Amino acid sequence: MSPRLRRCGDSAVLVELDGVEEVLALYEALAADPPPGVTDLLPAAGTLLVRFDGPRRREPVESAILRARPAAGRRATSGEVTVPVVYDGADLADVAALTGLSEREVVQAHTGTPWTVAFSGFTPGFGYLVGGDPRLRVPRRTESRVRVPAGAVALAAGYSAVYPRESPGGWRLIGRTPLSVWDLAADPPALLRPGMRVRFTETTPGTATGTMPGTATGTMPETATGTMPETATEIQTEVAPGRGEVRHG
Template identity: 55%
Template sequence: MSPAAGAPRLLPAGDRAWLLEAPDDAGARRAPRFARELTEDPPTGVEDVLPAARTVLVTLRPGADASAVAREVLRRWASPPAADEAAFAASADVVTVPVRYDGEDLADVAALLGTSPEDVVAQHTGTTWECAFVGFAPGFGYLRSPDGRLNVPRRAQSRTAVPAGAVALADGYSAVYPRRSPGGWQVIGTTAAVLWDVDAEPPALLRPGTGVRFVREEDA
């Protein structure tokens, strides 16, 4: 479907799905919350909603009216967002993650940003991050800050094993490794928080649209 100026593109994905593509950076920041709104109040005919970095995949039920779903998705996008940044940060759906800032890469991150390790910690704990999408491993949430702070590249050399609970930064995101795995993100700390538990409901601590506040472990 051809978008109007400032509107997202809605592209067919297979025979019963639409891929909503955010029109700009502001739209990309809105996408996870929009996906959550669609999940909690799905339009008639919608089976599943899956956000990514700049897109939202809307899967239809068999026999659904694809055109009607497309119109409703675009109508909802054109409506004012349910919450602005301030309201989101103050909402109840914010997970607190205590962190011990003892990461091997903390000093390197500070050097990359031209600041001190203490300032990196202050910036990391001084905002409400938002889970934009989940990928890489079950429970691995890509967390985005509203002001794009602490944007550093991945390590030049990936590690063969990053421990579970490692708190890291890369490419404008922060994340917590839910399990031991290879990885190239810059590790700035560790947490005992459980990000993925198959016996929990839901099993993932973080879902797209969830807010995250990092706090120093001694302040928790």
């Protein structure tokens, strides 16, 4: 089905698509070859917001969107990041039971296939990752936790994610990483950006470090993710330190 275009004021158009895969494909096509005048691309689960620099650009931009032919397959348009993970999350056993895999097979499935950041939401720096092993599709918890620690690695509804800060959350926790995925002192502040490829690697407590030029190194703490009190509310709290290794291209 063709994209549906809805005008948003004088300098943006909202492109409605059939699903997140179509959104990511169009995002990657436009990011690789932006139409003249486009200033920002904001993907979501079923839409792509395209911003441009004034009304005179509207018709050329809309025409370029309709002419775009997203390529089959997926490429990293914003670089690649490797995320070291200690797989000791509080919900690892539940994920194994829900998928019919052993806990070791869950870890192998999570690390065995690269993921791609489709879009960001919920809280700054929270990237929704798609394209992993389809066996890891599990539902959210029936009740959210009051606190999920920064760096928690989780699964829900076909997505994976790294919690950028301590916050409530209802995803299933399978591990933890020392990397910060949101840092206001960094440029850009989000480590995981739409179009970026993400590779998870297994590590052990006390040995996982993440480095990026010009930033501090994060070391994995010895504490476990643990089980938290429950609530259905999801809000945000504080930012955590540490950044990760990023490879561009």
